[in-house]
Amino acid sequence: MPANESRIESSLADLTMTSLADLRVSDDERLRAAVTRLLDRVASPNDQFGGYRRRR
């Protein structure tokens, strides 16, 4: 992504380089925020779209 492009920043922490050992113990503020966002939404019917549908 070119540096001069307007960006939309997410609250999802980038954990792609985080080891599983660090994941368990990290106190990173952005990880906290991502976990909180997840827990806010995880039980909402608005965020569960799995299910069968029928169509051509």
Place this chain on the structure above:
Amino acid sequence: MAPKRSLSPRRPALAEPLASPSHPGLFLPGGGLLGVHELSEAEFDELAAGIDNIAVLRRLAAAERSHRRVVLRALLDEAARHPGLTGPLASMDDAWDLLVRAEAVDPVEVAAVVDYPLTGVWATLLLRRLCGARHEDAPLWVEAGGLHVLAAAAAVRVGLTFELAVPIRHGTVVMPTLGLVRLPYREPWEVAVVSAVDGEARLSGCGSEVAPPPAAGWTGQPDLPAAEAPFSASTAGPWVPPSTIGSVHGDIRIDVVLDDIDPYRRISPVAWPAPLGEAELDRWRKVVESGWALLVRDHPVQADAVAATLRVLVPMAASPRFLARSATSGDAFGAALLSEPEDATQLAVTLVHELQHAKLGALGHLADLHGADSDDLFYAPWREDPRPLGPLLQGIFAFFGVAGFWQRQRKVATGAEAGLAHFEFALWRASVDRVLTDLRDCAGLTALGHRFLRGVATTLDAWPTQPAPAEPLRLAHAVATDHYAGWRLHHFRPDPMAVAALAAAWNAGRAASPGVALARPALVSDLAVSGLEARAVLVRHQLSDQATVVGWRHAGDVNDWVHGAVQADVDWITGDPTAAIAGFERVLTDVASSSDAHAWSGLGLAAFDLGDLAAARALAHVPEMVRALHRELTAAGSAPGRLELARWLGFVL
């Protein structure tokens, strides 16, 4: 530096300390060291417009890897609040320790298990259960033991020496990416031990011992080895490795696991392993081969995107013709469920449909397109039930992709396939457009949500319906009208005061008041709704094989071929609306079926074909009011003709 815009409408409050109580004091020093995922505004707009950019898909896939780890971290935190969670198994921390050991040896092999799409379904369902938002028959320790199975699979893949107890579900243990082992069980929930020394793994339980294959399962790479099924001397049953399917056309290759064993593959409820037989596997391989050839030839951009995204297909039994089933869970990026496709075209359009779900699911983990707490329900032309806003957005985007597929397909299809393609395009283009209009002022959408839908609308507007043959367009309009009318008849309850006022006007010989006729009804979900797609299925039969449908006029019960259809429907589709009206009236004259939604909406379609536009208008836009008014007047002793009453109401609409 370019400006940044937050994807969240509000910054979440910080959670309580997240570290496991069993690891106090091990917090990393400092906070805010991690980066965050981001998209450029141009990339966001490309996604919305339905442009498949492989670089953006890779960015979404990376975000999904982070999301998976957020889920696992939340799971560990919640598990720590449930003492005794793992019952006879080792603690969650002990299982995690094994994962950590395995990752230290080979992080790529461990990621293959952690990032396996269906791992996300297990983790999220368990998290919901721990949060009190889900029930499951399996004991909690069995579901929590999914982590132990995950860790054992990872440890086997990297060749660790270890021993770990795992749960047995009705005599089965499914180790993600490695396969299924069956044991002669006595109790529904038991414990097995997976152990390995110097790369030689064993699984023992229920008095038997089985040797898993050496890390031969899913790797996410092409040319997957077909794992043999080695047994120890005292093996209890075969080790069933994951089935895989691959196909290459041009220079675009797809390789997927055909997962018929994972207990979480059907999302919810938990499913038992059901390995496909050789004949079924052969059919799947053939249809994937032909469907992939079609996708690569006629939809190469979408084929590239599917190949970059899809890793697991969950097979389901074939459905009746034109009633395919498919699904994607936002918890399982890269996996799609689908019924056995009837032909190449159906497989191709289903892959495109599910790709759309995957993209929007990943975007939803990055961005708030709608508020989290809206409980409003909406009409969705592709569903029988009223939908919450989040799933409605999913439907919009998925059928936007479907419309795009048919927009391309109608240019290359020939013969009866061409008529069907024109019909499908017109139907889904209009359906998506309708919902976009419904949501134009929706307060539940965030600014980004509105921006996303504007992107969809811009592309949709650039797809002209014409040129197209008249008949498929006429039928698409009829099917859309019919579905909406049927949906209203099932889920809308007219205002009793409005019904009474209209009855008084009718009895006094006055014209109906438009405001009263359009009085806002109450939405009461009819949980028993079914059959709203019957006429759409009938139309597809008509477009693909007209002679067969004509034969159904005199061949017994059409419901035998199209569930929910009645003989009057065959009269209607074969061009005899007068006979159709007589048939629907017969249904409605019977007291037991006087409220039958299918017959009421059919009456409107046949009226339209006869040129009775006022009656058709009322039965299309306020059918529940026509029905309620007829019921009210009939109960009072004056039973007007249904079409006469609809015509009276339709004159003022």
